Amino acid sequence: MIDPHADMQHDKALSRRTLIKATGIGALAVAASPVLAQAPAGPVAPPSTITSPPRDFSRHGAPTTYFSDPDMIAVDPVFNNYIQPNSAIQRLWTGALWAEGPAWNAQGRYLVWSDIPNNRQLRWLEDDGRVSVFRVPSGNSNGNSFDFQGRQLSCEHLNRRVVRYELDGSATVLADNFEGKKLNSPNDIVAHPDGSYWFTDPPYGGQLYEGAPDAAGGPSNMSGKLNPRLGQLPGIGAAKRELPTNCYRIDPSGRIERVVTEEQVPDPNGLCFSPDFKKLYIASTGKGPGDTGPGGKGDIHVFDVGTDSKLSNPKRFSDCVIDGVNCGPDGLRCDVDGNLWASSNAGRSVGYNGVTVFNPDGKLIGRIRLPEVCGNVCFGGPKRNRLFMAASQSIYAVYVNTQGAGPG
Numbered sequence: 001m002i003d004p005h006a007d008m009q010h011d012k013a014l015s016r017r018t019l020i021k022a023t024g025i026g027a028l029a030v031a032a033s034p035v036l037a038q039a040p041a042g043p044v045a046p047p048s049t050i051t052s053p054p055r056d057f058s059r060h061g062a063p064t065t066y067f068s069d070p071d072m073i074a075v076d077p078v079f080n081n082y083i084q085p086n087s088a089i090q091r092l093w094t095g096a097l098w099a100e101g102p103a104w105n106a107q108g109r110y111l112v113w114s115d116i117p118n119n120r121q122l123r124w125l126e127d128d129g130r131v132s133v134f135r136v137p138s139g140n141s142n143g144n145s146f147d148f149q150g151r152q153l154s155c156e157h158l159n160r161r162v163v164r165y166e167l168d169g170s171a172t173v174l175a176d177n178f179e180g181k182k183l184n185s186p187n188d189i190v191a192h193p194d195g196s197y198w199f200t201d202p203p204y205g206g207q208l209y210e211g212a213p214d215a216a217g218g219p220s221n222m223s224g225k226l227n228p229r230l231g232q233l234p235g236i237g238a239a240k241r242e243l244p245t246n247c248y249r250i251d252p253s254g255r256i257e258r259v260v261t262e263e264q265v266p267d268p269n270g271l272c273f274s275p276d277f278k279k280l281y282i283a284s285t286g287k288g289p290g291d292t293g294p295g296g297k298g299d300i301h302v303f304d305v306g307t308d309s310k311l312s313n314p315k316r317f318s319d320c321v322i323d324g325v326n327c328g329p330d331g332l333r334c335d336v337d338g339n340l341w342a343s344s345n346a347g348r349s350v351g352y353n354g355v356t357v358f359n360p361d362g363k364l365i366g367r368i369r370l371p372e373v374c375g376n377v378c379f380g381g382p383k384r385n386r387l388f389m390a391a392s393q394s395i396y397a398v399y400v401n402t403q404g405a406g407p408g
Contacts, residue, residue, distance in 0.1 A: 048371030050351035057091040057371055057396070064088060069398065071354070071369035079357060079366030082339070084385075087399035089368070092124060093131045094394035098210070101188070101331075102390045103144040103152070103408045104380025111380055113390050114141045116157065116210045124395065126381070137233075139163075140211045142204075143188030143270070143331070143376070145408035153197060153408075155186035157205025158212055158232075160239060162186045162197070162250070175199070175256050181242035185211055188270045188331065188376075191407065192277060195252035196309065198259065200268035202245045203288035214240045219290025241290045247271065247282060249309065259311055260303070267296035270331040270376065273305070274338055274360070275405035280305050281317060281340055283329040298328035300342060300358075317362045325349045327356050331376025331390070335402040339365070341387065343374040355389060370396055379404020 048057065051071055055064045064070060065088040072083045097117035104111055111124040112134055121141060123134035135141075139156030146152055152165040153174075160183045161176035174197060176183055185205025190198050205211030206220035212232060216224030218240030228237035247260035247268050260268060260282065270283040280303045287295025299319045303311040320327045320342070327344035334340055338360040344367075346352035354370035355377060372392035380388050384403045389396040 048350075049354075049369040051369065057089065059091075072398070073367045073369065074365070075367060076359075076363065076365040078359070082335075082357070082366065082401050084399045084401045089370070089396055089398045092129065092395045092397050093122075096122070096393050096395075098375070099390040099392065099395060100142050100375045101144040101155070102376055102378045102380075102388045102395070103146055104378055104384070104388065105146060105150070105152070106380075106382075106384075106407065107150050109382065111378075111388055111395070112144055112152065113376075113395065114138060114144060114154075116140050116142055119158070121154075140205060142186070142210075143199075145189050145191060147191035147197070148193060148407055150407075153189045153191065155189050155199060157185040157187075157210050158236060160185055160205065162189060162199055174250050174254070175248065178243060178246075178248060178256055178258065182239050184241055184243055184245065187268070190272055192273065192309075194309070197250040198247065198271060198273075198280070199250070200245075200247050200271055200282065201243065202267045202269055202285065203241060203290050206241055206289045212237055212239075214290065219292070245288070245291070251309075259309075262293075264314055265296070265301050266293060267291065269296075270329065270343070272332040272334055272340075273406065274334055275336055276338075278305055279303065280311060281332050281334070283332055283342065285328060285330060298326045300329050300332070300340070302362075318358055318364070320344075320356065322352060322356065322364060322367070325352045327352050329356070330374070331378075333377050333379055334405045335379070335400075336405050337402060338405075339402070341377055343377050343389065343391075345373045345375070347373070353391070355387070368398070378408065 069088050074080045096115040101114040109126045119140050120136040121134040121138045124131050140158040141154045141156050143155040154163050162174045164172045184201045184203045187200045187202050212228040213221040213226045244262035245267050246258050249257050249259045265282050265284045267285050268282050269285040282301045284296030300317040302317040304313040320329050327346045329342040331343045340358045342356050344354050344356050353373045355368035357366040359365050370391050374389050374391040376390045386399050
């Protein structure tokens, strides 16, 4: 005798199996099961973040964002106001050797950044996501920005100079020496509404990977064993480091003045102004090639900016130590509320690389976890409400519920 209840249970099982097969839920269930997933099918990849469950940041990865991205972390509840619901962190592109200096061109609606070791600048177009080589050679450029007239500013490690790309396509050298001495390797630059430009000059370009070492006997090539001319155009490789690691201001007339000394902020790196331009933030990073002192401590400093552009009241803004981990800052940007968004280099401390966000008082309010060390950030997009992050080999982006302050 046929049991009708058994038939009904059999039909339900069939329909459920059919549904699982069609939607792929079965595969996800197996992957999520701690019992069935004990033996991995292939080599185990290194951890990317401590996201639970682990995520794939590529376009082909499974969905991760259920109302808010799991790697946007509110350390203080106030940061929830800046997390954009339903916005996921996306890896837009990968393929650099060391991605740095992202800057947003509002008129062209594109992101430009440096791939320092490859001696090139790249460009991402918002309309179709296409990435192309924008400028090569780039002088091993590092930091980029745009001024209030829409002109691109670039810091060149190899040529030890700061350049501005004019609207007609020509280039102007803004600075390559101070008091007759060659600059070290300009790193990052920002524009001020008064027409001046402010930039940092640490020594990181004085190495093989990101520029060229000093000529024999120079601080980064004391033994003379390195040949700084290999692979370079004529004229490269004769310079020696002559200056401490300072910060400078280029006034509208072109005059260059030192505004922050090495004693105040050793190895200055990223910098930015507060929205009202009354404060200047500077990241101090680790010991660079040729440094004779201890180098920076991986912290952030802040100065008051007077109406005469003179700096005063220096103090440490944050030591950037979170849960005992030094989240070494590099690039800096402020939003319109005065919060400081700093890239984070925590090395092998998985889960701490990415971005740290501080309120104007220096209190940590939020973090963004990335699977790679992050070197620099900028706000962009048509509404300037998208955070772009240059992280090691890749470019990431996420929409946020605020806007970046200032151009570039």
